[in-house]
Amino acid sequence: MEGRAINIAVFASGAGSNLRQLYTLGERGDLGPGHIVLLISDQPNCGAVQFATQVSLPVMAANHKSQGGRDLWEATMVAQLQAHGIDLVVLAGYMRIIGNTMLQSFQGRVINLHPSLLPAFQGLDAVKQAFYAQVAETGVTVHFVDEGLDSGPIIRQMRVPVAPQDSLEDLLHRVHEAEHRLLPQVVRELSEMMAKGQDIFQ
Numbered sequence: 419m420e421g422r423a424i425n426i427a428v429f430a431s432g433a434g435s436n437l438r439q440l441y442t443l444g445e446r447g448d449l450g451p452g453h454i455v456l457l458i459s460d461q462p463n464c465g466a467v468q469f470a471t472q473v474s475l476p477v478m479a480a481n482h483k484s485q486g487g488r489d490l491w492e493a494t495m496v497a498q499l500q501a502h503g504i505d506l507v508v509l510a511g512y513m514r515i516i517g518n519t520m521l522q523s524f525q526g527r528v529i530n531l532h533p534s535l536l537p538a539f540q541g542l543d544a545v546k547q548a549f550y551a552q553v554a555e556t557g558v559t560v561h562f563v564d565e566g567l568d569s570g571p572i573i574r575q576m577r578v579p580v581a582p583q584d585s586l587e588d589l590l591h592r593v594h595e596a597e598h599r600l601l602p603q604v605v606r607e608l609s610e611m612m613a614k615g616q617d618i619f620q
């Protein structure tokens with residue numbers, strides 16, 4: 419394996435299916451030099467935290483309301499990320515905005531997974547938005563995080579067809595399957611670039 423290990427922190431607030439996928443692949447060496455070494459969550463009881471606890475993955479679970487406000491919470495989070503030698507931050511269903519404190523320390527090393535073909539259907543419930551817009555095609559996007567919402571430079575997208583007879587559940591399932599293929603692909607490629615000392619941010 420070329421180069422050094424790349425330490426990855428995942429941020430998640432929900433079921434954690436993307437965390438589970440990344441962690442499992444990383445443990446098998448399928449993320450190249452990338453390994454998931456920390457979970458950050460604002461929802462102490464979510465599926466992602468439950469999974470991390472099961473596999474003894476270190477977790478930092480709290481939210482800024484209980485940590486004296488966003489700036490103090492982000493400063494604490496940045497200190498944790500640095501203590502774990504984090505190289506890459508992956509947001510996978512993290513429902514909080516990443517503020518300036520984080521971006522100053524990790525600009526260009528924070529990526530987000532969004533379940534639409536950005537710039538279409540930004541924000542919450544993107545799959546539901548696409549479903550009710552009756553588009554023939556939607557998709558998933560991995561992009562760099564900037565100060566906006568779902569607005570940073572796009573890294574990779576995967577298209578997902580929508581069939582007329584699809585239920586919303588059918589579409590959600592197909593979108594999650596696409597996520598579970600796209601995100602590991604991008605994380606592996608970025609990890610390999612970082613391990614070679616290449617700059618990943620365009």
Ligand code: GRF
Pocket residue numbers: 430431432433434435436437466510511512531532533594597
């Ligand atoms: C994913 O669809 C992600 O794109 C969105 O939130 C969902 C997280 O799903 N931002 P999971 O918690 O990884 O299962």
